[in-house]
Amino acid sequence: MSETYESADQRPEETGKSHRQGPFKPGDLVQLTDTKGRHHTFALTPGKQFHTHKGYFDHDALLGEPEGTVVRSTGGMEYLALRPLLSDYVLSMPRGAAVVYPKDAAQIVAMADVYPGARVLEAGVGSGALTCSLLRAVGDGGRVYSYERREDFAAIAERNVQTFFGGPHPAWTLTLGDLVGALRPDEVDRVVLDMLAPWECVDAVAKVLVPGGVLICYVATTTQLSRTVETIREHGRFAEPAPFESLVRSWHVEGLAVRPDHRMVGHTGFLVTARRVADGVEVPVRRRRPAKAAAELGDAWEGVEAVDPVDEADARAARIARRGDLP
C-alpha cells in the first residue's frame, strides 16, 4: 500500500536535500570565490579556521548565515560563500581517474533517459563524478549498481559520493571487481560504460539490460569509438548505435565585446547510445560496408595495449607510448 502525505513537509526527506538548503550548517560544503574568481571548497567545521595568504576567518562566521554571504578575512580579503553546485563539486573533489565533465554527465542523463526510480548499471566508477549525477537522477527510489575494478579508485569514489550527499546514498551499491566477472544478474533499465574497453562488456550487459533499455558508452578516442560502435552493431541485441559528442563554449560579454571566450574545453570524449531490442528479434542493421572489412578492422587492434588514463598527463604518455614516438 502506498503512503500518502498531507503536505510536502511531511514527505520523507530526499537524501542530501538538507545539505543543500537553508542557512549554512556544520558539515555543509561551502565554496568560496575570491576577487580573482578562484574557488576554495571545504566542509564547515565549528571551531576551525580558513587560512589564506591574506589572513584567516572562523568557519563559525558562516554558520547560520544564508548562501550568498560575503565573508572577510583578517587580512581584508573578501570571499563570496555559496554551496558548490554538483558541476562545481565534481571539478574540485579529489580525483583518482579522470572524471566525466558536467557537460557530458548532462548528456548522459538526458540521452540515456535516466529517470527517477530507474535501475542503472554503471562501470567504472573512477572518482565517482558521474555516479553523483546518476544518483541525483534516479533519486532515493531508484538503484545505481556501480562496478570498479581498482580498489584505490573505489575508495576515492565512495568518499566523494558520501561527501556530496552528506552520507551514504540509499540507492547506491558499489561492487569492487571487473564488470564482466563481478556482474550480478539484477535486471537494469540503463547501462552506462565509462572505461577503456567498453566493447569487452557489451555482451555481458546485454544479458541484464531490459528490452527497450538504453546502453550509453563514453570513450575518449576515435579508435575506441569505432570499436565500440562496431561491437554494438555486430552484437545483434541492440538497435543501430548513435554516436555523438558535445561541445560547450562559454562567452565573454562585456560592453561591445561580445564573443566566445578565447579558451574552451576542446575535447573530452564521445558518447554512443543504443537501445536493447527484444530477444529473438532480427535487428534491421544498416550496413555501410561488408562484414569482412569490420573483421579486418578488428585485426588491426590486435596487440594494442590497453592503458587506463588516470589523468590527462598519463593519457598523453599512454598515447605517445602506443604510437612509439617522442613527445
Ligand SMILES: C[S@@+](CC[C@H](N)C(=O)[O-])C[C@H]1O[C@@H](n2cnc3c(N)ncnc32)[C@H](O)[C@@H]1O
Ligand atoms: C575514466 S574512469 C571513470 C570515471 C568516472 N565515470 C567519473 O566520472 O569519475 C574509468 C574507470 O573504469 C575502471 N574500469 C575499466 N575497466 C573496467 C571494468 N572492466 N570493470 C570495472 N571497472 C573498470 C577503471 O579502473 C577506471 O577507474
